[in-house]
Amino acid sequence: xxxxxxxxxxxxxxxxxxxxxxxxxxxxxxxxxxxxxxxxxxxxxxxxxxxxxxxxxxxxxxxxxxxxxxxxxxxxxxxxxxxxxxxxxxxxxxxxxxxxxxxxxxxxxxxxxxxxxxxxxxxxxxxxxxxxxxxxxxxxxxxxxxxxxxxxxxxxxxxxxxxxxxxxxxxxxxxxxxxxxxxxxxxxxxxxxxxxxxxxxxxxxxxxxxxxxxxxxxxxxxxxxxxxxxxxxxxxxxxxxxxxxxxxxxxxxxxxxxxxxxxxxxxxxxxxxxxxxxxxxxxxxxxxxxxxxxxxxxxxxxxxxxxxxxxxxxxxxxxxxxxxxxxxxxxxxxxxxxxxxxxxxxxxxxxxxxxxxxxxxxxxxx
Amino acid sequence: xxxxxxxxxxxxxxxxxxxxxxxxxxxxxxxxxxxxxxxxxxxxxxxxxxxxxxxxxxxxxxxxxxxxxxxxxxxxxxxxxxxxxxxxxxxxxxxxxxxxxxxxxxxxxxxxxxxxxxxxxxxxxxxxxxxxxxxxxxxxxxxxxxxxxxxxxxxxxxxxxxxxxxxxxxxxxxxxxxxxxxxxxxxxxxxxxxxxxxxxxxxxxxxxxxx
Numbered sequence: 001x002x003x004x005x006x007x008x009x010x011x012x013x014x015x016x017x018x019x020x021x022x023x024x025x026x027x028x029x030x031x032x033x034x035x036x037x038x039x040x041x042x043x044x045x046x047x048x049x050x051x052x053x054x055x056x057x058x059x060x061x062x063x064x065x066x067x068x069x070x071x072x073x074x075x076x077x078x079x080x081x082x083x084x085x086x087x088x089x090x091x092x093x094x095x096x097x098x099x100x101x102x103x104x105x106x107x108x109x110x111x112x113x114x115x116x117x118x119x120x121x122x123x124x125x126x127x128x129x130x131x132x133x134x135x136x137x138x139x140x141x142x143x144x145x146x147x148x149x150x151x152x153x154x155x156x157x158x159x160x161x162x163x164x165x166x167x168x169x170x171x172x173x174x175x176x177x178x179x180x181x182x183x184x185x186x187x188x189x190x191x192x193x194x195x196x197x198x199x200x201x202x203x204x205x206x207x208x209x210x211x212x213x214x215x216x217x218x219x220x221x222x223x224x225x226x227x228x229x230x231x232x233x234x235x236x237x238x239x240x241x242x243x244x245x246x247x248x249x250x251x252x253x254x255x256x257x258x259x260x261x262x263x264x265x266x267x268x269x270x271x272x273x274x275x276x277x278x279x280x281x282x283x284x285x286x287x288x289x290x291x292x293x294x295x296x297x298x299x300x301x302x303x304x305x306x307x308x309x310x311x312x313x314x315x316x317x318x319x320x321x322x323x324x325x326x327x328x329x330x331x332x333x334x335x336x337x338x339x340x341x342x343x344x345x346x347x348x349x350x351x352x353x354x355x356x357x358x359x360x361x362x363x364x365x366x
Numbered sequence: 367x368x369x370x371x372x373x374x375x376x377x378x379x380x381x382x383x384x385x386x387x388x389x390x391x392x393x394x395x396x397x398x399x400x401x402x403x404x405x406x407x408x409x410x411x412x413x414x415x416x417x418x419x420x421x422x423x424x425x426x427x428x429x430x431x432x433x434x435x436x437x438x439x440x441x442x443x444x445x446x447x448x449x450x451x452x453x454x455x456x457x458x459x460x461x462x463x464x465x466x467x468x469x470x471x472x473x474x475x476x477x478x479x480x481x482x483x484x485x486x487x488x489x490x491x492x493x494x495x496x497x498x499x500x501x502x503x504x505x506x507x508x509x510x511x512x513x514x515x516x517x518x519x520x521x522x523x524x525x526x527x528x529x530x531x532x533x534x535x536x537x538x539x540x541x542x543x544x545x546x547x548x549x550x551x552x553x554x555x556x557x558x559x560x561x562x563x564x565x566x567x568x569x570x571x572x573x574x575x576x577x
Contacts, residue, residue, distance in 0.1 A: 144558070178456035267450060
């Protein structure tokens, strides 16, 4: 029994496990200020998960924001050196509108970014670490992978105007085949319907859409996806699947994107992907891949209500010798019990045993 | 609650009963649901489904937050609240349309801000934004038809089924925004962990859909 580890909440335990995981793979922690100039977010508004940003005017008149996102700050602070690689992880509070409450919330977010000369190894490593992160939260996880190259090639092949293209992409995200059919009665949408229907183990899914990805960008994207999932499978990432309904904003993301789920938590807890397009938009001539984990959702992982608030309730009265009482309490905590010492029984307090502290020291209180 | 049961949120009312009929015909019946009593939750261990009735506009909330694995909600609710769910199937029942309606004598004056009364503020706002029209939204919770009659608004945006209520109040639909029907929706995470069961239900229901 280790009282320090036992006292950790599930999300805190996960946090330490993740920190140790990322450090083992050579990632270093990125610390940042709580504030960032608002301009950074205004220029890249669509990259943010939610629209709202809390802003304030600094003493010198600059418009500042409580950071709603960490990735943009990391990109801003990266130095670009040819052939170099930055491997960073972070654990920061961000401030944004939470989906369910539509109000601002402080959200604890952990994540990892790999920026620089991204090759197949670094891509696989980041996705592997995403799978390992989910495994650290709960072995019963699913990590869905998609490839934006496949999705965009199949949608491009329909040659739609921007409005219908956006609508088809959102139907893919909703697995809404009826919607696609209704939007494009004049097009052959069999490829899109196959994308929507295909989900599950990587090999089967990739083969099922192979007929629509025979050449060009679609084929090379699908081949890359097959290569990555093959490597992950060989490294025993059992929860890895393929699902093309993950559709991130193509102005920022490209290549492989992914989303992680834990049984019992009703929304995705991990999201990530390659964002080379974002790097180019911010004037960086390098590639990047990363992911974030929404730690606030892990509250749901609680081990269930604790049966007791404390192991031992020690009752004492006015006549108690305080010196002896402190010694007695310290002896009990030293034995590994949690102890609460007070004068009266508190109705709401649940304790495992009750002891009285009398003139002769600790006595059984029942 | 047991882990392997699929929780189904059905909308209370006529549409829900019709949809339950489709589930039953697809092999997911639960006879106790038709008994007249005040129970809220009905399950059939043999078919692995558990039904519960909720307010139609709440179905998406139950599904989005994972209290229900799947549910049936009108497209109007999905467009208005944009829940993070999969929309697996158009059940083609509960058909109606989201429309703009006004007094029969109404003539639009594009120089003035259009006053729009509606329950569906997001749908109305997006529709008029698409037209580039400046509007003043008046959010109401019911009896929308009365707003133009009393001069509260110029037009209303509401669901029109037969148009009878409009007609009786001297109103008429002037524009269709989007056709509406009931959709089978699924929680995204439930779909990851109970995908096979959910897809089997979806296939069964697809066979019951009448075009």
